[in-house]
Amino acid sequence: MEDAVTAITKYLVIKKLAGDTLTILAIKEYLIDGLSPSTIGYKYKISKFRVRGYIQRIIDKARSHAAATAVVKAVLPYILGIDPIILRIGNTYICLLCDAHLKSENVEHHIRRRHRDVVNSIVEQIVLKVRRHSQV
Numbered sequence: 164m165e166d167a168v169t170a171i172t173k174y175l176v177i178k179k180l181a182g183d184t185l186t187i188l189a190i191k192e193y194l195i196d197g198l199s200p201s202t203i204g205y206k207y208k209i210s211k212f213r214v215r216g217y218i219q220r221i222i223d224k225a226r227s228h229a230a231a232t233a234v235v236k237a238v239l240p241y242i243l244g245i246d247p248i249i250l251r252i253g254n255t256y257i258c259l260l261c262d263a264h265l266k267s268e269n270v271e272h273h274i275r276r277r278h279r280d281v282v283n284s285i286v287e288q289i290v291l292k293v294r295r296h297s298q299v
C-alpha cells in the first residue's frame with residue numbers, strides 16, 4: 164500500500180504529464196485557496212461535481228482534508244514544473260515519448276501503463292525532495 168504522499172504525488176504527476184493542468188489548479192484552488200467547487204467549476208467551465216470528484220480522490224488518498232492540503236501544498240511547485248509528454252492536436256493526443264496517437268479517455272491509462280518508469284522516477288524524486296524540506 165502506497166503512503167499518502169506517494170499516492171497523491173503520483174496522481175498529480177500523471178495529470179501534469181497528460182497536460183491536464185486544469186485539474187491540478189482546480190485541486191489547488193479548493194484545498195489551498197479555499198474556493199468553492201462551484202466557483203472553480205464556473206472559472207474552468209467544468210461541473211462542480213467533477214471538481215468534487217477530483218478533490219474526493221485526493222482526500223481519499225490522504226484520509227483527511229488537512230493531510231491532503233499539506234501534501235498538495237508541499238508537492239505543487241514540483242508538479243507545476245513538469246513538462247507534459249502529451250501533445251494535443253484537435254481531438255488527437257500524441258505521446259511525445261513513443262509517438263502513440265491516443266483518444267482523450269486513454270491518455271492517463273497510456274501514461275500509467277506504458278511509461279510507468281518515467282512516472283515512478285519523477286514521483287520518487289519529488290517525494291524525496293518534499294520529505295527533505297517539510298513535515299509531510
Ligand SMILES: [Zn+2]
Nearest residue numbers: 258260261263
Ligand atoms: Zn507513449
